[in-house]
Amino acid sequence: xxxxITREAIRLGLQEALESDDRVFLMGEDIGAYQGSYAVTKGFxxxxxxxxxxxxxxxxxxxxxxxxxxxxxxxxxxxEMMTINFMLLGIDQVVNHAAKLSYMSNGQIQVPLVIRxxxxxxxxxxxxxxxxxxxxFASVPGVKVAVPSDPYDALGLxxxxxxxxxxxxxxxxxxxxxxxxxxxxxxxxxxxxxxxVRREGADVTLATYGRMVYxxxxxxxxxxxxxIEAEVIDLRxxxxxxxxxxxxxxxxxxxxLVVEENxxxxxxxxxxxSAVHEEAFDDLDGPVGRVNGFDVPAPYNAKLEDAxxxxxxxxxxxxxxxxxx
Amino acid sequence: xxTELTMxxxxxxxxxxxxxxxxxxxxxxxxxxEAVAEIETDKAVVxxxxxxxxxxxxxxxxxxxxxxxxxxVALVGAAxxxxxxDSEVAPSDSLxxxxxxxxxxxxxxxxxxxxxxxxxxxxxxxxxxxxASPIARRLAAERGVELSQVKGTGPGGRITKKDVLxxxxxxxxxxxxVISSDIESPAPASPVSVADEVVxxxxxxxxxxxxxxRSKTEIPHFYVTTQIDMSDAMALRRQINDNLxxxxxxxxxxxxxxxxCVNTLKKYPKLNAYFSEEGIELHxxxxxxxxxxxxxxxxxxxxxxxxxxxxxxxxxxxxxxxQRTQSGxxxxxxxxxxxxxxxxxxxxxxTSFAAIIQPPQSAVLAxxxxxxxxxxxxxxxxxxxxxxxxxxxxxxxxxxxxxxxxIVEVKNQLENPLKLVM
Numbered sequence: 001x002x003x004x005i006t007r008e009a010i011r012l013g014l015q016e017a018l019e020s021d022d023r024v025f026l027m028g029e030d031i032g033a034y035q036g037s038y039a040v041t042k043g044f045x046x047x048x049x050x051x052x053x054x055x056x057x058x059x060x061x062x063x064x065x066x067x068x069x070x071x072x073x074x075x076x077x078x079x080e081m082m083t084i085n086f087m088l089l090g091i092d093q094v095v096n097h098a099a100k101l102s103y104m105s106n107g108q109i110q111v112p113l114v115i116r117x118x119x120x121x122x123x124x125x126x127x128x129x130x131x132x133x134x135x136x137f138a139s140v141p142g143v144k145v146a147v148p149s150d151p152y153d154a155l156g157l158x159x160x161x162x163x164x165x166x167x168x169x170x171x172x173x174x175x176x177x178x179x180x181x182x183x184x185x186x187x188x189x190x191x192x193x194x195x196x197v198r199r200e201g202a203d204v205t206l207a208t209y210g211r212m213v214y215x216x217x218x219x220x221x222x223x224x225x226x227x228i229e230a231e232v233i234d235l236r237x238x239x240x241x242x243x244x245x246x247x248x249x250x251x252x253x254x255x256x257l258v259v260e261e262n263x264x265x266x267x268x269x270x271x272x273x274s275a276v277h278e279e280a281f282d283d284l285d286g287p288v289g290r291v292n293g294f295d296v297p298a299p300y301n302a303k304l305e306d307a308x309x310x311x312x313x314x315x316x317x318x319x320x321x322x323x324x325x
Numbered sequence: 326x327x328t329e330l331t332m333x334x335x336x337x338x339x340x341x342x343x344x345x346x347x348x349x350x351x352x353x354x355x356x357x358x359e360a361v362a363e364i365e366t367d368k369a370v371v372x373x374x375x376x377x378x379x380x381x382x383x384x385x386x387x388x389x390x391x392x393x394x395x396x397x398v399a400l401v402g403a404a405x406x407x408x409x410x411d412s413e414v415a416p417s418d419s420l421x422x423x424x425x426x427x428x429x430x431x432x433x434x435x436x437x438x439x440x441x442x443x444x445x446x447x448x449x450x451x452x453x454x455x456x457a458s459p460i461a462r463r464l465a466a467e468r469g470v471e472l473s474q475v476k477g478t479g480p481g482g483r484i485t486k487k488d489v490l491x492x493x494x495x496x497x498x499x500x501x502x503v504i505s506s507d508i509e510s511p512a513p514a515s516p517v518s519v520a521d522e523v524v525x526x527x528x529x530x531x532x533x534x535x536x537x538x539r540s541k542t543e544i545p546h547f548y549v550t551t552q553i554d555m556s557d558a559m560a561l562r563r564q565i566n567d568n569l570x571x572x573x574x575x576x577x578x579x580x581x582x583x584x585x586c587v588n589t590l591k592k593y594p595k596l597n598a599y600f601s602e603e604g605i606e607l608h609x610x611x612x613x614x615x616x617x618x619x620x621x622x623x624x625x626x627x628x629x630x631x632x633x634x635x636x637x638x639x640x641x642x643x644x645x646x647x648q649r650t651q652s653g654x655x656x657x658x659x660x661x662x663x664x665x666x667x668x669x670x671x672x673x674x675x676t677s678f679a680a681i682i683q684p685p686q687s688a689v690l691a692x693x694x695x696x697x698x699x700x701x702x703x704x705x706x707x708x709x710x711x712x713x714x715x716x717x718x719x720x721x722x723x724x725x726x727x728x729x730x731x732i733v734e735v736k737n738q739l740e741n742p743l744k745l746v747m
Contacts, residue, residue: 254458254460254486281459282459282460282463282519283459283460283463284458284459284460285458285459285460285461285479285485285486285487286458286479286480286483286485321480322480323479323480323485324478324479324480324485
């Protein structure tokens, strides 16, 4: 199996869609002539032409609105949001239009729209370019949210997203584009709503997604040297959310922390924690813990930024505080 | 001086009985063998006969009390005798009083095995709430661990799953049979499956559980099976029942099997014996227990002294025993006196099965349905009425060869049924 990086996996998914389906086209800022802020669409303009690789003005509401209209009319638009931070300008198009049209037309209208959005902090991009809003969109009925953490899932989930008749937010963490992994040449998909156990362990469950999968795995390795085996679960999609896999794991480990990069207050980790409390209360050996980013605007200072994002040390400290395992 | 009437042992495994009803009042005169009370054992309500003659001075228990075997229930003495209860009813040394038993059942305090630097919670008092995690509470309830006796090592002294599991071994029920002391106790399964409903054990279920577990734990069973051609026996039975109907004789298939076993047991007395550490206790009396299904379980009362009974007498005694089992008026001897047993599932269309030996007996015969099947006789295929029988034997008492000879003799008896009426 060839090893490629996540950026390459997403490129493969987009090329495959562009080549196999005439209805597929790309919209976004700097995706053509500039070749993509994260170089995902490098060479695409030359290869597929400006009809299918459409550079757009800095007008997120307009881009998402136009793409929604195209999807309603039978096209399969794939939008790139340079960062999920800019999506706030298009949030009305997502929540009030793309997410609602199928429901309000009694299914007469479908919106097969994919919005690729670059999410996450850690890139020294300061307070307005380092946020994680995928959890916000995951709370909206009618929108699906995928959060791949490696090349295999990036390609497999992108295939599922493009094939889905509903709007999908495809949140790509900026710090994971260079992550390497095996991707098979033969066709496969990663279905939505199926979490995966990244590391098995009997003593504590770490439920997480995106970049925090690696922070959790790092914590698990440290815990292992102390005789505590952590089970790390990568959720892979936030909506639909696979709570069953988490609950099954908790029935075994009796301890659980939800690890998420986003701010703590109102974070999606609280949704997961609540579900675990409801479904696995009698199996818990303590309260469901949450390890989130601190409730501060992302600092520009590198040390402060790193300190604002969950670390392996914080995961271990929280485990000790809540469970004293 | 007044004498105690004590709770009798009315079953092999009886540990206590309920005094259901007094039949005599204080001050009444009783004679030896006269019923003074009704006692409910695990299996039935039986009359409790006085072992003394005199005046029933004092009833020591009230109706409904559960009384351990051997404990005094009443005092009998001469007329006008002064009875001092304190001196008379002090429990004897050999028998634990009810109070002592309760003390034994009380959970022992958890041994502190944790490291000394672990934050220690003050021992909870009645006023202080026990802090325990949900799974710790659940496990404690399932394992009968008293949370107030467990020291919590979790944050803030919370009792965790680990804490409950660490005291679990000392709380293990003492009645669980231990096969070998060097077998490690199994690790507690996790996650523990939770029952949707718990049906409380009736006395009979509890008794069956005790006896069968004890049998399968203590008695090394082996099994011998054979096929018995019942054609002639069935023909004989029809003949007897047709001809002797007016005499009130009605012989069942089971009666034929009982009689065949009785005749065989006379030749092989080791299967009519109890195993004990001192030796194999042979019995001259042949008391054949028969398994009788009841609503929620079964009883295995014995037809006493089958050795001297004819087939017709066995048939009558068997009918009588079944009726008295249903009415709950069996005598203690009939519960405890069995020396060999038969379990017959013929009515259920069962081809064959193996039965569990009823301690302290040494063998049990399990018989299935009599059914017509093609068999080869004189190199010809013909239809016969055939029954399978499986003998379970205590290997401490006997061996395979004797078991085989025994069951072949039973087969021989039933295939030549005139032996049953001679």
